[in-house]
Amino acid sequence: MRKAISAILAVIIITFLPAALGAQASERDGQLHKGDLSFELGVGFGAHGPGFGYGIAVLPGVDWILADWKLADVLPLAVGIAAKGCAEYIPATGLGLGADALASVHLGFIGRDAAEFLQNLDVYVALGAGVVFLGEAKVPFGMVIPAIYAGAAWYFEENLAVYLEGVYRNGLKAVGYGGAVIGFRLKSTPG
Helix, strand or coil, X not given: CHHHHHHXXXXXXXXXXXXXXXXXXXXXCCCCCCCCEEEEEEXXXXXXXXXXXXXXXXXXXXXXXEEEEEECCCEEEEEEEEEEEEEEEECCCEEEEEEEEEEEEEEECCCCCCCHHHHCEXXXXXXXXXXXXXXXXXXXXXXXXXXXXXXXXXXXXXXXXXXXXXXXXXXXXXXXXXXXXXXXXXXXXXX
């Protein structure tokens, strides 16, 4: 129960900290802005721990940006809500499924004194909770608290990026997961 409360508090702090620090309206300095909707599809490789072995997974996701700011007139930050799924195959045990609800924070570099490569980069972290199903586990269904996704997306087109992220899903009385994902992100801008 303490882990669940800690995870919920962390999500609230990550989501509302920029406003508490006196954030200002952004001049579109990050890759993501209020109202943007991103769709992701990645392929991952990871493990559940002793006895389950390694597996490959397909991880779809969606991220909706609720607000963006420029902190201290320097740091472009965007916050949103996200959902990620996971369908995996583990040779030793079969099918695994999962879904997470997350709060996300994105940091962009457009307009900064940095190389062009960095200006196309979006560094992000998402924190939340979810559910897991692993058919061969002693407890096949369970909660995931916390679910953490962290990575970087590089936009090679205005609305298309390739991303690499690390995933950690702590199973609460269930089997957790850790791994890495590579995939593509498609951004839809309102208007």
